[in-house]
Amino acid sequence: MYYFLVFFKRPKRWTNALYGTTHFTGGFTTQLKLGEHFDKHRWQLPVLTERQYENLADRFLVGSKEPSTLECIRPHDGARIRYNPETNEFGVLGATGFVLTYFPPHPKIHGRPTNLDYYQDNC
Amino acid sequence: MKWPCPVCGYQLSDPPKDFEICPSCGTEFGYTDCTFSHDELRRRWLKSGARWSSRRINPPLGWNPVMQLLSAGHGFTISTRNTNEEVIFVDLDGGNQTVVPVPSDPLTLDSHQYGSGSLMPTIMKNVRFRVV
Numbered sequence: 430m431y432y433f434l435v436f437f438k439r440p441k442r443w444t445n446a447l448y449g450t451t452h453f454t455g456g457f458t459t460q461l462k463l464g465e466h467f468d469k470h471r472w473q474l475p476v477l478t479e480r481q482y483e484n485l486a487d488r489f490l491v492g493s494k495e496p497s498t499l500e501c502i503r504p505h506d507g508a509r510i511r512y513n514p515e516t517n518e519f520g521v522l523g524a525t526g527f528v529l530t531y532f533p534p535h536p537k538i539h540g541r542p543t544n545l546d547y548y549q550d551n552c
Numbered sequence: 553m554k555w556p557c558p559v560c561g562y563q564l565s566d567p568p569k570d571f572e573i574c575p576s577c578g579t580e581f582g583y584t585d586c587t588f589s590h591d592e593l594r595r596r597w598l599k600s601g602a603r604w605s606s607r608r609i610n611p612p613l614g615w616n617p618v619m620q621l622l623s624a625g626h627g628f629t630i631s632t633r634n635t636n637e638e639v640i641f642v643d644l645d646g647g648n649q650t651v652v653p654v655p656s657d658p659l660t661l662d663s664h665q666y667g668s669g670s671l672m673p674t675i676m677k678n679v680r681f682r683v684v
Contacts, residue, residue, distance in 0.1 A: 464608045465573045469580060508570075521571060530571035530583070540587025547586060 455526035456483050470532040486531035489513075490522040501552035512548035519548060558590040560597055560617065561624025576620065578605030594621075 457463035467482045476482045490511055494500060498513040507524035512534075520531040534544045541547040554563040562576035571582045577597045579585055585593055602617035 461608055462573075465575070465606065466571075468607055469573060469578070523570070530580070532583070534583070539583055550586065551582070 455522075456487065456528055458523075458527045466530055466532070473533045473535075482531070483528070486520055486528045489518050489531060490520045490528060499548060503552065510548065510551050512544070514545055517544060519544070521551070556624050559585070559593045560602075561620045573606075575606030575609040576604060576611070576617075577602075 457466065463479050463483055467476075467479045471477075471482060474482065474485065476485060489498075490509065494511070495513055495515075497515045498511050498518075500509065500511045502509055508529065509522040509524075510520070511522075512519045517533045518531070519534045521529040523529050534547050536543060536547075539547045541550060554565065555567050556562070557564055557574040557576060557579065558568055559579045560574065560577035562574055564572065564574060566572050568574070568579075568581045571580055573580045577593070579593055588596075602621075604611040604615065604617075
């Protein structure tokens with residue numbers, strides 16, 4: 430049972446003690462997926478551990494949205510996509526509440542003219 | 553159920569979409585393949601040496617990128633030079649496999665077992681991949 434819970438994380442509800450608002454922070458679906466994404470994107474982010482990387486993703490995707498952050502909901506599956514042109518953060522939160530990815534996009538990787546184009550393509 | 557990676561042929565545990573990362577070639581679906589085609593990404597992976605990408609998942613025992621690609625139906629040409637400076641070609645053309653053995657090498661490449669024996673590690677060390 431313990432190993433089942435370890436590998437299949439469920440969204441945890443946490444309450445902001447100051448504002449009393451409640452959020453779901455699912456993190457990545459599995460520790461392995463977190464590790465894979467951390468290995469791939471850590472070099473472009475100010476993080477040293479998987480936990481720091483996951484916290485950044487949680488804060489960006491689930492926390493209160495910065496004024497400069499763009500957001501859309503993918504129509505075919507309800508995933509939330511956020512992109513902040515000022516900080517160049519891009520993240521996708523699945524409809525089930527788990528993080529699918531979080532990284533700073535680069536045109537050399539995705540091939541679109543700008544990162545904003547890439548965000549709009551995902552929407 | 554498994555899904556073949558459209559780039560390198562590795563059998564994925566999850567569908568190749570929604571930012572899933574292939575442990576074999578490192579493609580992040582929805583990011584890396586946003587604009588570049590899977591064929592182009594395959595060329596790049598081959599050109600860079602077709603190395604196993606993931607540090608979290610070990611490659612299968614006896615992992616062979618050549619066999620992985622062949623099993624997935626992706627053909628290509630590889631060439632290398634052995635110590636006698638002769639060239640070995642493994643050429644795939646529409647499913648027909650043409651093998652040119654190196655006469656001076658005691659191991660020959662069987663048309664159904666590319667890289668059998670200890671020849672493959674030598675090939676992988678010196679190979680320059682060229683996608684046809």
